[in-house]
Amino acid sequence: MFKKSIIPILCSSLLLLGCDFRPAHKVIAYQEEVKLSDGSFIWVDIKRHYRLAGESFQKANYLPSIVEISWDTGFLGMVVRLVF
Numbered sequence: 912m913f914k915k916s917i918i919p920i921l922c923s924s925l926l927l928l929g930c931d932f933r934p935a936h937k938v939i940a941y942q943e944e945v946k947l948s949d950g951s952f953i954w955v956d957i958k959r960h961y962r963l964a965g966e967s968f969q970k971a972n973y974l975p976s977i978v979e980i981s982w983d984t985g986f987l988g989m990v991v992r993l994v995f
Contacts, residue, residue, distance in 0.1 A: 933963060934963070935962060935963050936960065936961065936962055936963070936976075937960070937961045937973060938958055938959070938960050938961075939958070939959045939961070940956070940957070940958045940959075941956075941957055942954050942955065942956055942957070943955050943957060945982075953982055953983065954982065954983070955980060955981070955982045956979075956980070956981045956982065957978070957979070957980055958977075958978070958979040959975060959977075959978050960975070960976045960977040960978070960979075961973040961974060961975055961976060962974055962976045977994060977995070978994070978995045979992065979993070979994050979995075980992070980993045980995070981993070
């Protein structure tokens with residue numbers, strides 16, 4: 912009888928606590944159109960990496976960790992990629 916009553920109590924306590932499991936890393940990727948000094952435009956790809964500051968079940972914030980910037984140089988197979 913004790914085992915039958917403890918399972919619903921455990922399940923309901925997990926629901927009431929509101930377990931918030933979030934991924935440890937997030938990536939936001941987007942493109943920007945950039946005007947160069949000669950008046951031409953290029954597309955720049957930007958990826959921003961964020962890591963979770965704390966445990967995934969806690970109310971922790973994401974902190975920026977890496978920024979990747981890349982663009983096409985106009986030559987065949989030549990892409991510049993910078994990581995900060």
